[in-house]
Amino acid sequence: MPLPDIDRRTFVVGGTAAALALGHVTLVPRPAAAAPNEFKEVIKTLLGREPKEGKVTLKLPPIAENGNTVPLTVGVDSPMTANDHVSAIHILAEGNPAPQVCTFRLNPNTGKAEATIRIRLAKSQIVTAVAQMADGSAYIAGAEVKITVGGCGG
Amino acid sequence: MARPRVRLPSQAKPGEIVEVRTMIDHPMDSGLRKSETGAVIPRKIINRFECLYLGEPVFVAELQPSVSADPYIVFHLRARGSGKVEFRWTDDDGTVYRDEATLTVV
Numbered sequence: 001m002p003l004p005d006i007d008r009r010t011f012v013v014g015g016t017a018a019a020l021a022l023g024h025v026t027l028v029p030r031p032a033a034a035a036p037n038e039f040k041e042v043i044k045t046l047l048g049r050e051p052k053e054g055k056v057t058l059k060l061p062p063i064a065e066n067g068n069t070v071p072l073t074v075g076v077d078s079p080m081t082a083n084d085h086v087s088a089i090h091i092l093a094e095g096n097p098a099p100q101v102c103t104f105r106l107n108p109n110t111g112k113a114e115a116t117i118r119i120r121l122a123k124s125q126i127v128t129a130v131a132q133m134a135d136g137s138a139y140i141a142g143a144e145v146k147i148t149v150g151g152c153g154g
Numbered sequence: 155m156a157r158p159r160v161r162l163p164s165q166a167k168p169g170e171i172v173e174v175r176t177m178i179d180h181p182m183d184s185g186l187r188k189s190e191t192g193a194v195i196p197r198k199i200i201n202r203f204e205c206l207y208l209g210e211p212v213f214v215a216e217l218q219p220s221v222s223a224d225p226y227i228v229f230h231l232r233a234r235g236s237g238k239v240e241f242r243w244t245d246d247d248g249t250v251y252r253d254e255a256t257l258t259v260v
Contacts, residue, residue, distance in 0.1 A: 015188070069222040080232075096220050097186055104229070105214035109207060111171045113234030118222040120184070 039094045041139075043130055047138050051130055056089075056141035058129040067121040067147040076113035076131045076139065080106070086113040088132040095125030121147050156180050156200075158253040160241050165258045166233035172211075176204065177226045178243050178251060184219035200225055200251075202244040203228070208237045218224045 044050045059073040076086045082093050085108050091101040113131070121127070124146040131139045161175040178200060185197025194239040203225065213229040231239070236258045243251040 019168060073228075093220055097184075100218045100219060101220040103216040103219055105216070107211065109210055109212045109232060109234075110230055114216075114228040114230060115213070116228035118225075118226050120220045120222050152179075 017101075037101045039092075039099075039128070041066065043092070043128070047132070049138060051127070051138035051140035053140060055139040056129050056131050058127065058141045058143045060127055060143045060145050062144065063146045063148070065122065067123070067149055069146060070116045070147075071116065072120050072127065073114065073116045074104075074117050074129045074131075074141075078113045078133070080108055080111055082108050082115055083134065085110075085134045086131050087134050088101070089113070089115065090130045090132075091117070091119065092128040092130065093119065093121055093125060094128065096122045101127075119143055125145055156243070156245070156249075156251050158241060158243060160239075160253050160255055161241065162195045162255055162257065164256070165260060168233060168235075170259075172233055172257065173228050173230055174239070175226075176203070176205075176241060176253075176255055177224060179224055180243075180245070182217075182219065182221060182225065186219070198246050200243045200245055202223050202242075203227060204242050205229070205231070206230050206240040206242075208235055212239075214226065232259045233257060235254045235259055 055077045057075040060070060064070045074089055075125045076089065078084060078086045088107050091102040093101050101119050102117060106113055126142045126144050128140060128142045156178050162172055174182050180200050183195050184196045187195050189195055197219060199217060199219055201215040201217055204211060212231045215227055217225060225242045239255045239257050241253045
């Protein structure tokens, strides 16, 4: 879903401004680090359902000097029992050449739904984590990262 | 070149959640970078990491080129018996790098 001639930030901010101008302002506070709406649509299509906010904690540095190695820790509030556990966590970087970063597959043997990895970020953007639970439900969280020097080639 | 390293406690209590740290030396060539001559450096990454404990899968990571060089992954496992913890990293070229550790549960 490339948007070739328009910077994503401009697009999102522009969209928000347009919504304000048209009076479509909801009173629900939108978290600053929520995934852009069009990206959420892609996730919804992939999962076959809309992920809910909550349960997922995504930790990244707010400012990273080097986009080649940005530490990321994702945790999901789950007892990790046979009936109630996280089965997968997907990490997505919408501003990278390929948005899929990695997928963790977990099961009750994992015991704790938390993992750490180091990732590449091409530019400042919102990183998204989507957790899929054993019962099929899905939860989403985002974290904004500002990058001084981008990773991914160049 | 791809030297795997794992770190976890050697002993744990039954039911204890154990932190496992892993790392492998690997360039994780994304396929997007160019060499000094302008030629594209072909993609070559570790695309899959898995951990088995007592022969059963505990944790799998499917990796894409957006994972940093020398993939460093931390995860957990629930101690449920003494035995082998196996680690496997699969390279794009089909090579499987392996390491293992023993966890004693008392």
